[in-house]
Amino acid sequence: MPAASARPTACLALADGTLFYGTGFGATGQTTAELCFNTAMSGYQEIMTDPSYAGQIVTFTFPHIGNTGVNPEDDETADPVAAGMVVKWMPTQSSNWRAAQELGDWLAARGRIAIGGVDTRRLTRAIRQLGAPHVALAHNPDGNFDTDALVKAARGFPGLEGLDLALDVTCAQSYRWDEMRWAWPEGYQRQEQARHKVVAVDYGAKRNILRCLASAGCEVTVLPATATYDEVMAHQPDGIFLSNGPGDPAATGAYAVPMIKRLLSEANLPVFGICLGHQMLALALGAKTIKMNHGHHGANHPVKEVGTGKVEITSMNHGFAVDSQTLPEGVLETHVSLFDGSNCGIRMADRPVFSVQHHPEASPGPQDSFYLFERFAASMDAA
Numbered sequence: 001m002p003a004a005s006a007r008p009t010a011c012l013a014l015a016d017g018t019l020f021y022g023t024g025f026g027a028t029g030q031t032t033a034e035l036c037f038n039t040a041m042s043g044y045q046e047i048m049t050d051p052s053y054a055g056q057i058v059t060f061t062f063p064h065i066g067n068t069g070v071n072p073e074d075d076e077t078a079d080p081v082a083a084g085m086v087v088k089w090m091p092t093q094s095s096n097w098r099a100a101q102e103l104g105d106w107l108a109a110r111g112r113i114a115i116g117g118v119d120t121r122r123l124t125r126a127i128r129q130l131g132a133p134h135v136a137l138a139h140n141p142d143g144n145f146d147t148d149a150l151v152k153a154a155r156g157f158p159g160l161e162g163l164d165l166a167l168d169v170t171c172a173q174s175y176r177w178d179e180m181r182w183a184w185p186e187g188y189q190r191q192e193q194a195r196h197k198v199v200a201v202d203y204g205a206k207r208n209i210l211r212c213l214a215s216a217g218c219e220v221t222v223l224p225a226t227a228t229y230d231e232v233m234a235h236q237p238d239g240i241f242l243s244n245g246p247g248d249p250a251a252t253g254a255y256a257v258p259m260i261k262r263l264l265s266e267a268n269l270p271v272f273g274i275c276l277g278h279q280m281l282a283l284a285l286g287a288k289t290i291k292m293n294h295g296h297h298g299a300n301h302p303v304k305e306v307g308t309g310k311v312e313i314t315s316m317n318h319g320f321a322v323d324s325q326t327l328p329e330g331v332l333e334t335h336v337s338l339f340d341g342s343n344c345g346i347r348m349a350d351r352p353v354f355s356v357q358h359h360p361e362a363s364p365g366p367q368d369s370f371y372l373f374e375r376f377a378a379s380m381d382a383a
């Protein structure tokens with residue numbers, strides 16, 4: 001196991017003044033962000049390229065990160081979106097049949113800073129206690145750090161509340177998505193023929209969600225986050241998909257919610273939302289969202305489907321949640337987190353309009369929630 005070098009070349013400063021030193025890898029320089037922790041044991045490339053991580057540095061609680069390198073297939077978007085990464089052990093020389101590049105080189109080429117050799121258990125406890133702290137991360141090979149300036153920079157980070165980041169990561173123009181999943185979970189049928197025209201509104205969509213929609217029989221047209229009701233309807237969709245994405249749902253909702261409200265009141269179409277899409281559907285239906293203490297980021301989160309009592313182990317990445325106390329009449333809570341009881345899914349009582357907080361595309365993560373893509377396709381079959 002390569003140890004961190006004796007002389008620290010990276011420093012992570014929390015806004016409360018706590019400092020963590022380690023060995024820098026990836027890009028040099030400095031960045032500020034909100035700090036979260038992710039408990040997934042694998043899938044660091046998918047995590048770093050998940051657009052929903054914009055504005056966040058990810059602490060990986062699993063200690064061995066980077067050892068399988070990076071490859072051309074696992075990106076969830078073109079570039080890493082997370083602002084940086086914190087790991088326990090420095091990555092070893094990669095060893096995997098798909099590895100095309102070392103994690104550090106890949107991060108450096110994309111301007112992302114990482115720190116290794118950090119006591120991530122202590123840091124994770126700090127994140128839980130402080131609640132998603134604001135931090136500054138510096139990587140400087142000569143090892144000189146102005147720690148006062150770093151703490152000040154951490155304090156200067158405005159935070160994610162009130163921040164619309166979907167505009168930073170959405171597509172510039174519409175496009176068709178045809179690629180299917182490479183593997184399809186057991187018990188499911190890959191639909192070779194597209195049966196339904198779906199407009200996917202891209203607030204920061206992960207590629208594997210689009211693959212899952214295509215594999216469930218959807219002909220997918222992806223539209224930018226700011227697409228208007230008329231632009232959406234011009235594609236004559238059979239159903240609407242609202243994607244995941246970064247930032248505060250209430251801020252993105254400023255332009256997305258009026259569009260979704262019109263969809264609900266004027267077009268009687270099936271709607272399916274994931275994560276940010278779930279939160280914005282809830283806002284459009286009249287509920288409220290709240291900032292969580294340290295969010296849910298991992299690949300082992302148990303979620304109960306309220307109607308059946310069935311438990312699914314899910315992938316999660318969210319720092320905001322729908323406040324189930326605020327769900328209006330006619331909107332049912334369909335899924336709850338078994339970790340903390342927070343809302344994980346809603347549905348309109350009388351229409352095929354539904355959404356989940358967790359990630360059924362599971363990249364990375366377990367495949368238990370794939371049925372939701374089939375449910376969406378079935379709701380369009382029935383419409």
Ligand SMILES: NC(=O)CC[C@H](N)C(=O)O
Nearest residue numbers: 052244245275276319320
């Ligand atoms: N993965 C997502 O879509 C995240 C949604 C939202 N930005 C949150 O943090 O809660």
